[in-house]
Structures are given as structure tokens and as C-alpha cells.
Amino acid sequence: MTETLQANLISLEEKLNEIDSQISKFKQISADEGIKLNEVVEILERRKLQLLDELDAWQKTLIARHKDRPLACDYINGIFTNFTPMCGDRHIMDDHAIVAGMAYLEGRPVVIVAQDKGRTTEEKVLRNFGMPHPEGYRKALRVMKFAEKFNRPIITFIDTPGAYPGIEAEERGQALAIAENLREMSQLAVPIIAVVIGEGGSGGALALSIADRILMLKYSIYSVISPEGCASILFRDAGKAPLAAAALKLTADDLYGFAIIDQIINEPAGGSHRDPKSTIENVKAALISNLDDLCRVDKNELLNGRYKKFRNMGVFCSFDN
Amino acid sequence: MGWFSKLLVPDREKSKVPQGLWEKCPGCQRVIYKKDLEKNLWVCAQCGYHFKISARDRIDSLVEPGSFKEMNSNIGSLDPLEFTDTEKYCDRYKKARDKSKMNDACLTGTAMLGKNKAAIAVMDFFFMGGSMGAALGEKITLMTEFATENRLPLIIVSTSGGARMQEGIFSLMQMAKTSAALARHAKAGLMFISVLVDPTTGGVTASYSMLGDIIIAEPNALICFAGPRVIEQTIRQKLPEGFQRSEFLLKHGIIDMVVPRSEMHDKLEFILDFINSGERAVE
Numbered sequence A: 001m002t003e004t005l006q007a008n009l010i011s012l013e014e015k016l017n018e019i020d021s022q023i024s025k026f027k028q029i030s031a032d033e034g035i036k037l038n039e040v041v042e043i044l045e046r047r048k049l050q051l052l053d054e055l056d057a058w059q060k061t062l063i064a065r066h067k068d069r070p071l072a073c074d075y076i077n078g079i080f081t082n083f084t085p086m087c088g089d090r091h092i093m094d095d096h097a098i099v100a101g102m103a104y105l106e107g108r109p110v111v112i113v114a115q116d117k118g119r120t121t122e123e124k125v126l127r128n129f130g131m132p133h134p135e136g137y138r139k140a141l142r143v144m145k146f147a148e149k150f151n152r153p154i155i156t157f158i159d160t161p162g163a164y165p166g167i168e169a170e171e172r173g174q175a176l177a178i179a180e181n182l183r184e185m186s187q188l189a190v191p192i193i194a195v196v197i198g199e200g201g202s203g204g205a206l207a208l209s210i211a212d213r214i215l216m217l218k219y220s221i222y223s224v225i226s227p228e229g230c231a232s233i234l235f236r237d238a239g240k241a242p243l244a245a246a247a248l249k250l251t252a253d254d255l256y257g258f259a260i261i262d263q264i265i266n267e268p269a270g271g272s273h274r275d276p277k278s279t280i281e282n283v284k285a286a287l288i289s290n291l292d293d294l295c296r297v298d299k300n301e302l303l304n305g306r307y308k309k310f311r312n313m314g315v316f317c318s319f320d321n
Numbered sequence B: 001m002g003w004f005s006k007l008l009v010p011d012r013e014k015s016k017v018p019q020g021l022w023e024k025c026p027g028c029q030r031v032i033y034k035k036d037l038e039k040n041l042w043v044c045a046q047c048g049y050h051f052k053i054s055a056r057d058r059i060d061s062l063v064e065p066g067s068f069k070e071m072n073s074n075i076g077s078l079d080p081l082e083f084t085d086t087e088k089y090c091d092r093y094k095k096a097r098d099k100s101k102m103n104d105a106c107l108t109g110t111a112m113l114g115k116n117k118a119a120i121a122v123m124d125f126f127f128m129g130g131s132m133g134a135a136l137g138e139k140i141t142l143m144t145e146f147a148t149e150n151r152l153p154l155i156i157v158s159t160s161g162g163a164r165m166q167e168g169i170f171s172l173m174q175m176a177k178t179s180a181a182l183a184r185h186a187k188a189g190l191m192f193i194s195v196l197v198d199p200t201t202g203g204v205t206a207s208y209s210m211l212g213d214i215i216i217a218e219p220n221a222l223i224c225f226a227g228p229r230v231i232e233q234t235i236r237q238k239l240p241e242g243f244q245r246s247e248f249l250l251k252h253g254i255i256d257m258v259v260p261r262s263e264m265h266d267k268l269e270f271i272l273d274f275i276n277s278g279e280r281a282v283e
């Protein structure tokens, strides 16, 4: 079933590739023969953008999960210098679904906490496909408290299908670990920026996202439940995931419209995997400008602002009865 | 997180016996005279099975008679996503309101336990599976803020199938909002008692429910982050007997105590007396 649901992304990528190869063919001819083919090239570029304008929520979901999409470690390596990992929750183990440590952002010392799904099969297993256990959330919190103690801003990268649903995870308090992160992050007296780079999977993503600024890549998603999960529960049919994806309003555009996120970071046409380098540059620029803004804010103002930000999320009414 | 599944159809609906005078116990399969059950706070006298009860019945069983003063009762949810699955969310929601005579899945207010005043929020599983949307999140947050401002202890009784998926990202953000309000309540040095009843799952468990200074569960309540079905599908194994039940959580150090419904009032009163008593242990 997943294969048929994915087929439409593959056909989209084929179309994009075809247009790209046509464009380069025309450019070649134009160069070789000295003929001006600008108009043809422009038409093709426009067609490409049209194709992308029509991307629906499900196609964006597939791009957010694309196997070649840059992962947290790609951003860490591409944006920061001297990244020095910190490991372990100091109780049970080091959860590799969470990558954390110290680094410099163009000379600014920052602390990074990230979810990484892993690229190769080995990495995926090591990182549990980006699904943290409670130890991962406790490791994250330990490192974030370290950041607060030494007055270093925190940058988190969000990319997870969700917190891991397993026997040990439940035994060791998955719900508790997430809840404690929500509570503690709301009080950390240093600037926090969260960047959703792929999948923002429910509570497992929220547990690293209580931030002063929430940024999202254009083709990333952030949702209370996966489209598949929602489809099987509410639509009674997991095959209706594309419908559920649309209904959940989980794209960056949707969330920006709801004022849940602060900024959409641009991606190259068709997704960051088609040009990781430019995406990484875009993320870097967004981080620097947001960080410099936040570092100018007084601590109390920062914490009050963060409280208000989440306090105001939610649409409700008052009945007359 | 928002897994709340078909298995969570309220027991009382399922086991209705035609005349309405008798109720079948899902625990021991005995048929019980309804009046007897009511007298026993909806707990089976034979096997100790705790039936699900409404928020109003729960409040009657917990606080001093007549002391509950409801607040913010008018708050209800909207439909910001204009969500439709097999049914429109706004229709589903209206039905739940009509049936329950409540505006959303919890009641909040102040009440007395013995001589202690407390802020209290009680969830109702019969209202859309106790799912957490913006109205519920707002009511819990308002009550928490009220408790902080008035230096009151806070009691929240949770029962929930998880997030209200029909409210999408707004429902997820209620976890953040309620937890941040509790952080301020805790910082003010105030007591929060979290009471968990069957079932407490998903986003509610992974936010305020787990943040109590004291966490108490009713016997044999399902308390989890991910539901048993989701876990079974993920790991493709049968789950151990008693997994994710109150006693399991007690054994694994996640909760403080398991207290039957008949003793809950006294236990809460004891804890409030303990923190409110003027005399403190001498160094």
C-alpha cells in the first residue's frame, strides 16, 4: 500500500527530472548553435514551478520523509564548526536517536540538540529511525540544562516519526520524559530555536520544540498524528492517508497561517534533497538572524514571551448556556 | 499519540442491559443491580472492577458535598481545521455536547476536601473519549493559573484517549500550554496532585498527567503513552499480562500509589492536610 501511495511522488520526481533535462538540453543547443532559446527555457521553468505549486499535503509528506532528504547531521556538519558531541542520560544509556553537543555558529557558541533518522541501514538501526526512547529525551534535557547553566543558546533540529512506542520505552516512562521536557523547556532561561527539517511527529517532536522561535523548512510537516495513523483511526482505512494529510493541515504553509510557527525556510524546487547545499545555507542564515534577535532580549522578557507564545495557541469559544 | 482507538468505547454503553436496571461487570461478567453499583461508586463489589464514571459523578465521589463551584463552564471548542473524516467534526462535537450536557471533556472549579480548598479539574471519558482539544487545554490552563494566583493546591483527574486529532496541531500544542502553566504553579511552591483513571493515554499522559508532585492511579487503569495496539503493531509481539496497568506503573516507579475509588477522597484529604498543616518536622 505504501508503494502505491509513494508512486505519485516518484512520478512527480520523474517529471521534474524530465523538465530539468529538457532545460539543460535547450541551454546546450542554444550555446552550441548560437540560437536564443531563452523563451523556451523560461516556459519550462514556469512549468516546473506550476508542478510544484500543485503539490498537495500528501506529496509534501512524502518529500518530508524522502530517503535522500538532508538529515540533522548534514545540517550540523554544514552549518556549525567544532561540533563536539555530548552523550548519555547519566542513568541508562546513550540514545543515538538524539544527537547533542556543543558547537559554534559563525563564532557564536551554541548547544545543539537534534533528532537524526540515519541514512544507511546501519545508521537507521543505530538511531532507531529517529524515534527516541525516554533516555533520549532525558539526554536532551540534561544537555539543555547544561546550556542554561553556561548561558548558551539552544538550537534543536526536529525530524522524527514520533517517540518510540515499545515495551521498554513505556516501562521507563516515555510519557513522563516528554512531559518533563515540556515543563522544563518552558522555563530554560536561554534563547531556544527549533527547526523542523523533516517530520515533526507529534509529542515526540514537541518534546524538543518548546522554543522562542519555531522555524520550518518549506516541505517539512508537523502534526499531532501521522496521516497513516489518523486515516486508520478516523477514516477507518490506512489507505486514506492522503486524505488525512490534507485534513490535518500539517504543512509549513498551514502552520504559518495558524501562527503556530514563526518562519518558513525556503527549499529548492521539489525539496532539499535536490540541492542540499542551498538548503543548508538557507537554514544557516535563518538561524543567525533569529539568534541575534533573541540574544538581544532580556531574560525575563524572553521567558514571558515564550509562555505567552504557547499560552495563546488554541482556538476556542464561549457558549451562552 | 492520538491513537485513541475503537477499543475505547465506554464500557457502560457497551454493556447496557435492556431494562437499564442491571449492569454486566466487564471484570467478572456478573450481572449487578444498578442501584447497588451506584451506592458502591460504580465499583464491582465482587471483583473490584472500576466502571468509568462521568466527571459529575466523580466530583460527587471526591469532594465535600455541595462544595464544588464550577468555573469557565462556557468554554467550548471550535473547528479551526474544518475537519471532516467519516463525519464532520462540528457535527460530532455538537452531538457530544447534547448528549453530555457539557461543553467539553472536563469540568473545572474549586472545591473543599475536608478543610482544604483546592482547584480541581476532572476529565470525562464519555465526552469524545476525553480527547484533548483547545477548549480542554484552555480550561486546564485557566484552572492552573487560577491556582497559582490564589496559592491553591491543584488536583487534576485525567482520563483520555489522547489528543483530539480533529483539531490537528492545536490539540498537540495544548500539551505545551498546560505543562508551561504547571511549571509556574510548581515554581510558586504549590502542590499538584495528578489522579489517573482508566484509561489515561497519549498526549494527556505525556503532559500534565505525569507532572504531579504526587501521582495516584485507580486500580487496573490503563495508563500509557502509546496504546497497546500501536505497540503490538510496532514490535510484532504479544504484550505481557498487566502491561501498562496501574500496578505495572507502580512497580516501574512511575506513579506513587494505587488507590481504590472508595478511598480516594480520604487519601487526597490526607495529602492536602499534610502540606497545609502548620507544624513542620523540626530539624
Ligand SMILES: [Zn+2]
Pocket (backbone or CB within 6 Å): B025, B026, B027, B028, B029, B030, B044, B045, B046, B047, B048, B049
Ligand atoms: Zn466484577
